[in-house]
Amino acid sequence: MLRSTRAILAVGLCLVGVLGLVGRSFGQQKADAQVRPSAAPAAAVATTADPSAARIAPKGVSIGSIDMDKVLKDYDKFKVANETIRGEALARHNELMKIATEAKQQQETYQRMTPGSPDAKKCEDRITQLKAQFEAGRENAEREFTQKEAETMATIYNEVATMARGVAQQRGMAFVVKYSDQPASGSEPNSVVAAMSRTILFADPSVDITADVIKWLNYRYKASGGPAPKNINVPLPGAPTGPAGVAPAGRPGLPAPGGN
Secondary structure (H helix, E strand, O other): OOHHHHHHHOOOOOOOOOOOOOOOOOOOOOOOOOOOOOOOOHHHHOOOOOHHHHOOOOOOOOEEEEOHHHHHHHOHHHHHHHHHHHHHHHHHHHHHHHHHHHHHHHHHHHHOOOOOOHHHHHHHHHHHHHHHHHHHHHHHHHHHHHHHHHHHHHHHHHHHHHHHHHHHHHOOOOEEEEOOOOOOEOOEHHHHHHHHOOOOOOOOHHHEOHHHHHHHHHHHHHHOOOOOOOOOOOOOOOOOOOOOOOOOOOOEOEOOOOOO
16 A cells, blocks of 8 residues: 555555555455365265264464555665656656646736737636646546556555465465554544454464564565665645645645646
């Protein structure tokens, strides 16, 4: 979840979103498809003399846990993707702000003109043109970055799921569930909602595979020649005023026009 990106683009994704990229959250992982029932079905033992002897004691099932938020926070590939999208979003924001600034200047000029004069009509036409240009650019940016975040999160999720499966199989685990020990805080309503929505309230640290998953994800990413994250937080833009009369932007961080 591109949470930091979403502070710019408001996808969900703070990404956040971007990448909401992240909050954005993953569902519980499905049981490993390779886990099969016992090779000794009941029919094979139904002919034994003692019916009670035919019962086969169930094999113990080991369940692991993983903190997805921590994985995303410490996975270098996700950091780089997040930084890239944030930078691109900020650049797009600045482009839109140039249009918004010119429209505001034209609006101020128009207010000083004689209504109905040729110059006023020309200025009014320019304001209309800038409004349309601004709105089109904002909508295109939202679609583009929504798609980029979705593609990034899909790639990252699949890589994390594959690595978690490998680590779990190595440790003899049949299931891996999401778990976070992040406490709820009364001063942060979102943390309370997140805590109340958890289905797992406790997981023994001995079955936590988070550190192993992060270690191997970063190992493979570095071995593949992936660039190191800069670990620089791109400053989030505010919500400046754009062309008058344009509907507010749907994503904080992109210019939110409105007002004179």
